[in-house]
Amino acid sequence: MQAFEYANPTTVKDAIALLSDDAAVLAGGTDLISMMKEYLATPKRLVNIKSIKELGGIAKAGGGLRIGATATFDELATSTLVRTEYPSLQQAALGVTSPQIRNMGTVGGDLLQRPRCWYFRNGFGILGKDKDGTSLAPIGENRYHAIFPKGDAYYVNPSSLAPALIALGAKAKIAGPNGNREVGIDELYVIPGTNSGRELSLQPNEILTEIVVPAARGTKNATYEVRHKEALDWPLATASVALQMKGTSIAKASIVLGHVGPTPVMAAAAANALTGKTLSADLATEAGRLAVEGANPMSGNTYKLQLVRTAVKRAIMQAGGIKA
Amino acid sequence: MPNYSWPPMTTRKAIGQRLTRHDGIEKASGRAKYNSDLNKQDLLYGVLLTSPYAHARIRSIDTSAAERVPGVTAVTVIVKAGEEVNWQSQEIAAVAATSEQAARDGVRAIKIDFEVLPHVVREEDLSKVGNRATPAGEQVTGDPEKAFKEAEVSAEGQYGIPVLTHCCLEPHGQIVQWTPSGVNYWPSTQNVSGIGPDLAKNLEIPATQVKVHQDHIGGGFGSKFASDRWGLEAARLSKASGGRPVKLFLDRATELNIAGNRPSAFAKIKMAAKRDGTITGWESTSWATGGMSGGGMPPLPYVFTNIPNKRLNHSAVKTNGGPLRAWRAPNHPQASFLTCAAVEDLAAKLGMDPIEVFLKNLQWAPEARRESYAHQFKKAAEMAEWSKRWHRRGDSGSGNIKRGLGVGICTWGGAGHLSNCRATIHPDGSVQIELGSQDLGTGTRTIIAQVAAETYGLPVEAVKVSLGDNAFPASNASGGSTTVGGVCSSTRIATVNALEKLFEQVATGLNTTPDKLEAVGGKIQVKGDAAKSLTWAAACKKLGTQSITEMGQNDPKNPKGLNTQGVAGVQIADVSVDVETGVVKMNRMVAVQDCGLVVNPRLAESQVLGACIMSICGALMEERIMDARTGRVLNPDMEFYKLAGAADIGEILVHMDIREENDKRGIIGLGEPPTVGGIAAIANAVANAIGVRVPMVPLTPDRVLMALEEKRSA
Numbered sequence A: 001m002q003a004f005e006y007a008n009p010t011t012v013k014d015a016i017a018l019l020s021d022d023a024a025v026l027a028g029g030t031d032l033i034s035m036m037k038e039y040l041a042t043p044k045r046l047v048n049i050k051s052i053k054e055l056g057g058i059a060k061a062g063g064g065l066r067i068g069a070t071a072t073f074d075e076l077a078t079s080t081l082v083r084t085e086y087p088s089l090q091q092a093a094l095g096v097t098s099p100q101i102r103n104m105g106t107v108g109g110d111l112l113q114r115p116r117c118w119y120f121r122n123g124f125g126i127l128g129k130d131k132d133g134t135s136l137a138p139i140g141e142n143r144y145h146a147i148f149p150k151g152d153a154y155y156v157n158p159s160s161l162a163p164a165l166i167a168l169g170a171k172a173k174i175a176g177p178n179g180n181r182e183v184g185i186d187e188l189y190v191i192p193g194t195n196s197g198r199e200l201s202l203q204p205n206e207i208l209t210e211i212v213v214p215a216a217r218g219t220k221n222a223t224y225e226v227r228h229k230e231a232l233d234w235p236l237a238t239a240s241v242a243l244q245m246k247g248t249s250i251a252k253a254s255i256v257l258g259h260v261g262p263t264p265v266m267a268a269a270a271a272n273a274l275t276g277k278t279l280s281a282d283l284a285t286e287a288g289r290l291a292v293e294g295a296n297p298m299s300g301n302t303y304k305l306q307l308v309r310t311a312v313k314r315a316i317m318q319a320g321g322i323k324a
Numbered sequence B: 001m002p003n004y005s006w007p008p009m010t011t012r013k014a015i016g017q018r019l020t021r022h023d024g025i026e027k028a029s030g031r032a033k034y035n036s037d038l039n040k041q042d043l044l045y046g047v048l049l050t051s052p053y054a055h056a057r058i059r060s061i062d063t064s065a066a067e068r069v070p071g072v073t074a075v076t077v078i079v080k081a082g083e084e085v086n087w088q089s090q091e092i093a094a095v096a097a098t099s100e101q102a103a104r105d106g107v108r109a110i111k112i113d114f115e116v117l118p119h120v121v122r123e124e125d126l127s128k129v130g131n132r133a134t135p136a137g138e139q140v141t142g143d144p145e146k147a148f149k150e151a152e153v154s155a156e157g158q159y160g161i162p163v164l165t166h167c168c169l170e171p172h173g174q175i176v177q178w179t180p181s182g183v184n185y186w187p188s189t190q191n192v193s194g195i196g197p198d199l200a201k202n203l204e205i206p207a208t209q210v211k212v213h214q215d216h217i218g219g220g221f222g223s224k225f226a227s228d229r230w231g232l233e234a235a236r237l238s239k240a241s242g243g244r245p246v247k248l249f250l251d252r253a254t255e256l257n258i259a260g261n262r263p264s265a266f267a268k269i270k271m272a273a274k275r276d277g278t279i280t281g282w283e284s285t286s287w288a289t290g291g292m293s294g295g296g297m298p299p300l301p302y303v304f305t306n307i308p309n310k311r312l313n314h315s316a317v318k319t320n321g322g323p324l325r326a327w328r329a330p331n332h333p334q335a336s337f338l339t340c341a342a343v344e345d346l347a348a349k350l351g352m353d354p355i356e357v358f359l360k361n362l363q364w365a366p367e368a369r370r371e372s373y374a375h376q377f378k379k380a381a382e383m384a385e386w387s388k389r390w391h392r393r394g395d396s397g398s399g400n401i402k403r404g405l406g407v408g409i410c411t412w413g414g415a416g417h418l419s420n421c422r423a424t425i426h427p428d429g430s431v432q433i434e435l436g437s438q439d440l441g442t443g444t445r446t447i448i449a450q451v452a453a454e455t456y457g458l459p460v461e462a463v464k465v466s467l468g469d470n471a472f473p474a475s476n477a478s479g480g481s482t483t484v485g486g487v488c489s490s491t492r493i494a495t496v497n498a499l500e501k502l503f504e505q506v507a508t509g510l511n512t513t514p515d516k517l518e519a520v521g522g523k524i525q526v527k528g529d530a531a532k533s534l535t536w537a538a539a540c541k542k543l544g545t546q547s548i549t550e551m552g553q554n555d556p557k558n559p560k561g562l563n564t565q566g567v568a569g570v571q572i573a574d575v576s577v578d579v580e581t582g583v584v585k586m587n588r589m590v591a592v593q594d595c596g597l598v599v600n601p602r603l604a605e606s607q608v609l610g611a612c613i614m615s616i617c618g619a620l621m622e623e624r625i626m627d628a629r630t631g632r633v634l635n636p637d638m639e640f641y642k643l644a645g646a647a648d649i650g651e652i653l654v655h656m657d658i659r660e661e662n663d664k665r666g667i668i669g670l671g672e673p674p675t676v677g678g679i680a681a682i683a684n685a686v687a688n689a690i691g692v693r694v695p696m697v698p699l700t701p702d703r704v705l706m707a708l709e710e711k712r713s714a
């Protein structure tokens, strides 16, 4: 990797002052360091944010939940608060099946990690294009790629937490040189305009400081992940659902798919189909069927349609406590 | 001549004990030092510059900027201007520097102008490989035409198994130091005695000048016999850097791309049969690649070699990928999968239990193994609860989780290799065994100690075993499952010889002749008269100041009945498939395996356990994925080159087929055979579970779902 300077600030303000286009925020380092080893990231300065106390911890806040950006997967997975009210988040965190990554990886880092598309990681740019501008995924090996591509973006958003957080209506707080702002988790992601662009809306001199999740009382929620292996593996497709209940019927539903598009995919038609209905296995199946509407699979990833149908169905059933 | 033969099964003391590995704690606690762990004084780091292209000509190469990078001490060029590289990650140049980072900076400073040339990296579709396929010529036995014309039934299918890589946890590489008196060499090798001469030949220095040492190796699986390009370059870099030691181990991507792979195998297979399951004819058209050398034909039909009417065609396909190397039982896992899948498909077509079809066709297996297979099928079926759990193909209930059973078989040689052993008995009673062999992690040190302890009538802990240095008597490389037979036999011969010498020294004192003595329970005693005895220590004291040192050799041309070759094994897989996701889960793997005389049943079982785990990886996960357009390996990492973790394994039941009739054959190697049948068993179990053949392994969710989809639309 390229030689770099290391900074270890203890306040957000100092950290922001240390950031620039040539610097990178270092959280758990589980993604950033591998990117640096491959020269896919070449920051001249690393700004470690793990010494900033206020960025850590998970706590109740205003009826909802505040998750510090440097809280780890492990903290998320073992928090009683999360387990009782936000099982969807706990299930998503446990889906990261490597204890090492759960111990080191942070919530902020998970949301802001770069895609795992093998063309990107092999140096063909974020859009995975050959020198002559040909997109490689559609004509190449795309079994792990998007079935909901957007424009030239065929990679999938890698975050396991993002779909669950989006379904729960969470917001991200961001601090920058010009003060603080708050955005929906879905707004963290953009489609890069060029092959050397970025898929994140966060500016290089900004820090994601915390995640705020609204109260979930009365909201049934769950994440279902289809994974090839039990040990250390990426999901092939995930579905996170949050169902606001009114008695036995669903007042409002949110269904978000992971690992099938360059951003987390809102399955609006599927969610709408649940509104006003009573939970049942048939309804869950129907939602699964609708969730793949508008999908546009490639030569090697048609199977993800079936995975999405299943993940959505099973997430809804899991949220509603319905046995298969 | 002394009697070297193994003591009868019933009287053995040390041999046959279920001892744990001598170096188990050392390894589990991290104290064991692999050569890739070593750091020498004034160490330099070597890094290879490798090709980003699958096929290219180097128009020019300029190393001058690299030589100026601070810390860089030497640069060597491997592929010169005008020459070609033929696969991604092929070695082009090497840099040594005072830190790994400086060496990497040096590599990045080398300027190369490539002329990119056309490549072929995919072989699964034979019609698309153009002139890269070289047919081997048709082989015909009997009258296949007639057999197919007269067949009561015929079955056909196409099957494929991809290239996979060895993925050694300790990558290939070494530390080398060029000194005025010779070359010190710390490689990661399966060939302690042979790798020194190999490096010497490449360096054009006498073999006497290379000193090799290795205590442990972190995986080789057939890929670590030679000194390789990286050994040669590390030595040249050391020489060019004034003799400072150079450490050059491959990074993970390079390891997966060029340090060996198991060739693929694809085949269209047709079988003619009688309604009772007897196979009467076989036709196969197969192809394979293992890089630019193509890929040889797997031994088809596997085990059922004597099917009377056969037509075999094979093409070796040259692809621009890293070169193949031996991988645990070269070509056998492929052949077993292709054959057993076709047999299972025939059984399904006939509506028969596949075990019945296998048994019916044992008449085509080599006569010497037939009884073993029959016995093992029975035992394995019992362990897998076959009669309770097996059902007709696809007859697996209405839920989303379908359970199925499948079977696969293996055979292998495994005769002991050429091995020399030096056995020393010291006057203080301590005993030492030295061989220029290696312990691949299989427990070679432990079994050698058991053999020596058996001969001397001593506890196993009393034997000091030294391996891993080419100053010790030469033993061949550990490949072909030849080590256990080789080293145990040479150790037996050397220790019997040494004991004879000890008997000569003490016989007179015990008023007898040497031939009347025996060593048991820590004593030297007169046979049949235990009262006339000396303790081992007292006997050795009589040596005065002179230790006994004796040699023993296992000569493969005359193994004296101590070792032999030829084994059989049967494996049964029990899987559950989620038909809504295509995910396959292992419930259970049953392995029944013979390997003649079993020196240590626990270590033998361990070997089979490891082999089953590798089969699970190969059947469900492992695959080198090549990109047709860029010619790149897309998954040279351990994220997408998938291997099983503990949670993916399920239960593994191992039964070593230890019986008098197997035991009396002597020792036979075990390293490879149990890796052979597992993939076939798992693939067959999945077909049994979901009611349709998934033609290509690994059986990943996409392939399983696609097969189900095709079945639905059929």
Ligand SMILES: Cc1cc2nc3c(=O)[nH]c(=O)nc-3n(C[C@H](O)[C@H](O)[C@H](O)COP(=O)(O)OP(=O)(O)OC[C@H]3O[C@@H](n4cnc5c(N)ncnc54)[C@H](O)[C@@H]3O)c2cc1C
Pocket: A024, A025, A026, A027, A028, A029, A030, A031, A032, A033, A049, A069, A070, A095, A096, A097, A098, A101, A104, A105, A106, A107, A108, A109, A110, A111, A112, A113, A114, A158, A159, A160, A161, A202, A206, A207, A208, A209, A232, A233, A234, A235, B638, B639
């Ligand atoms: C084999 C393997 C399997 C994996 N499986 C999964 C999986 O199933 N699901 C999943 O979601 N992930 C998975 N991961 C990825 C893992 O979750 C991420 O690497 C991890 O979450 C990154 O967190 P980190 O704290 O280490 O981030 P870092 O590596 O430190 O940072 C990642 C990126 O985010 C930026 N960053 C981090 N924190 C902030 C912040 N607060 N403000 C601004 N920028 C920031 C960094 O600059 C960097 O660009 C897997 C990884 C591996 C290696």
